[in-house]
Amino acid sequence: MAAILGLLPLVLVLVVMADSVSGRFVVEKNSLTVTSPSSMKGTYDSAIANFGIPQYGGSLAGAVVYPKKDNANGCEEFSSGTFKAKPGSIPNFLLLDRGDCVFAKKVWNAQKAGASAVLVADNTDEPLITMDLPHEDGDASNYIENITIPSALIDKKFGEQLKKSANNGEMLIVNLDWREAVPHPDDRVEYELWTNSNDECGLKCDMLMEFIKDFKGVAQILERGSYSQFTPHYITWYCPQAFILSKQCKSQCINHGRYCAPDPEQDFSKGYDGKDVVTENLRQLCVFRVANESKKPWVWWDYVTDFHIRCPMKEKKYNKECADSVIKSLGLDGLKIEKCMGDPSTDAENPLLTEEQHAQIGKGSRGDVTILPTLVVNNRQYRGKLEKSAILKAICSGFEESTEPALCLSSDIESNECLDNNGGCWQDKHFNASACKDTFRGRICECPLVDGVKFKGDGYTYCEASGPGRCRINNGGCWNESQNGHTFSACQESGDVKCKCPPGFKGDGIKKCEDIDECKEKICQCPECSCKNTWGSYECTCSGDLLYIRDHDTCISKTSGASKTTWAAVWVILIGISMAAMGAYIVYKYRLRSYMDAEVRAIMSQYMPLDSQSEVPNHGQETHS
Missing domain, CATH: 3.40.30.10 (Glutaredoxin)
Known part of the structure; x- marks a missing residue:
């Protein structure tokens, strides 16, 4: 920085400004958790340095190493690779004393020696401060832009505990965590x-x-x-x-x-x-x-x-x-x-x-x-x-x-943790679904949305399709089977029961559903009926020239007298309608003729009075006296 x-x-x-709140410089912190030894387990504050590259959004675990007293402050260069971790081992965090040189120089010397991070122990009992760059460039200008490891300041008391543990030969494992720094x-x-x-x-x-x-x-x-x-x-x-x-x-x-x-x-x-x-x-x-x-x-x-x-x-x-x-x-x-x-x-x-x-x-x-x-x-x-x-x-x-x-x-x-063993989350390779979701802070196990269908579960050990459309995904985990062009499924998209054998079948609905023989239950009751069981259903037929009506469980004749009576009734009705229409037409013609005769007589009476009528007065000409 x-x-x-x-x-x-x-x-x-x-x-x-007079009306502003009092100003202050805020020390930005991240957490430091000690996982070993057990006597020091716990979480402590550390102040993020104003240079280097903190792992924002992530964390870094390492073994704390305290150098020999002749260079405990890190102001002198260490031998190249002194603190470089061996392949397959946990990274080394170098613990250094504050004082005698600028913070950035300590961290630069530690980085060149192979350290993955630096902890600087304060030498004064005071609140944490921010390790800053020197105001003047000087020698710092040659290395500050090349510092790439994170570093943090810890308070004097905590630093002394770490040093004591390191000097006693105990394994010191700590975790620097920046996930809540922003x-x-x-x-x-x-x-x-x-x-x-x-x-x-x-x-x-x-x-x-x-x-x-x-x-x-x-x-x-x-x-x-x-x-x-x-x-x-x-x-x-x-x-x-x-x-x-x-x-x-x-x-x-x-x-x-x-x-x-x-x-x-x-x-x-x-x-x-x-x-x-x-x-x-x-x-x-x-x-x-x-x-x-x-x-x-x-x-x-x-x-x-x-x-x-x-x-x-x-x-x-x-x-x-x-x-x-x-x-x-x-x-x-x-x-x-x-x-x-x-x-x-x-x-x-x-x-x-x-x-x-x-x-x-x-x-x-x-x-x-x-x-x-x-x-x-x-x-x-x-x-x-x-x-x-x-x-x-x-x-x-x-x-x-x-x-x-x-x-x-x-x-x-960032690395995609889902690429390694699916991040330890649930997955179903049958329809290519996984609960592992990559985020910047690391993977989360969250049941997915597949083809518009939401899965529910803990995300780690199980996820199952839920709600509308669930039967499209692997039949919702329920029984289904096809025979002779017919398919039956036990999957239910609504209600509390998710798998239920369809009508005509019995079973748990998950592993199996068996066909019910309805004929054994004498479902065809009429005397003339005979029953034949089918997969998922049944068929009732009638003997002779009879037709089976399933809704009423009865047989009727395909050519019964009732049918002849019906057609006779139809012809009677048609003939009646025809006669009524002809009668109506005759009445209409008679009334129309009478009406026309009356109109003609009224018109003619205006010009040629009939014997049965008196003279029609002329209103067109009136005399006034």
Whole structure:
């Protein structure tokens, strides 16, 4: 893990807002369990180092070895391979004393000697602290990026117990466990990276930018698939009121001393100033905000990597013009970004940078952000090397079991325990079903879903199909048999009884169902009937020219008198209907003729009054007097 990116003059202080909770540095811990000797069995706390590669989401067992007193602190190099475990034996954890040299050097010497992990015993009675990198590079710059083994600090009392046990020749077996180092409540991981746009701070800046370039593809896959929610952050400082007009504050701060960054070269007389870094940090924040508003937050990774390549400080291209060209090439809205940034020269607060200052203060289980870079996963600060596979492990450990994306199950970051004896879980090779499910933290035994059918059981010794569709899977474990084109099954998909012989059979429904001879039970009762047993059923037939009616268990004649009577009745009904129709037609014609005669007579009476009618008065002409 990189240390502070450059140092500010003493006039610059970390912002602590009056209405914020008191800040603090949180020591991230993992558990250390002693399994041998029995006198020390138990679980103890250990503090994760700020370098190397902790096994987030996993655990590591080893035998504790305490070196000879002449190099008990590990500050001198050990002979090559001194602590390398023999093939087939448990790995060696080297126990070292604190003091006399930096933590990273102890771990580096142990790694070169073949140790798989390092425990550093504190020499002071105090709460656990985080083993950090030295602030200055010095010799550490030659090895810190190559440390790949995990290490942890243990308290003085526990360390003395381990040393005593080791000196007595007892076998010391411990297990370092990082599975709960990162919370994993659900199927999405929230993580944030506290970074900086400065690329002229030496090894630490190089490590940061190398990580961003390497991790970009992974981050974008996680973000595009909605597996994660990423947020970039930038540390800013403020200049005390008494020094706002000083040369240092004017060159390192924007917005009248409110937001400051260290001078990139630590020289105020040349190169870029701290205010240039703050301005670019603000631009990168706004790039993320504008990209996020357009539902493409992953574009931030493209901008930062492109800016680093195209606009480096050493080529004097670290400026607005170069940044604008990158923004344009990515299709971002430059006007929105400018509006988001505001005016860095104004004597007023910038809402976005003020939010960043508040976010630096630790809340809940997360401590203050005081070093760069810092990665926070599910509100827990990551400890260890800033390296692609190490960070991916930490992020993957933040998913709830069995919800992690395929990216977390790739062979380069975890082993598939289901490949070895099916992980000790239940399996049925007949229909290729297994209860072993690979997760980032290791396998779990969980009854599977096969062809839409859910299996239930303990996952270790048994699983059985349950609910709708269960009879499609190996017939639900029940009896079934086919004969002469007919298939019968004892599988029941509903109810408490899962296997029950179908009608016409008897048995346990699981191993066998036997045909019932219904004829022996005299199921055909009628006098004229004869019974014939069939597989799963029966047949009743009638003698002579008779037809068997199964629902009534009776025989009737196929050509009975009743049939003739029926046809006679049908003919009578048809003849009756025909006669009724003819009568109705005659009545209709008579009434129609009468009606027409009456109408004709009424019309003719208007023009030629009949003898039987009086003269019809003319109403068309009236005289008025």
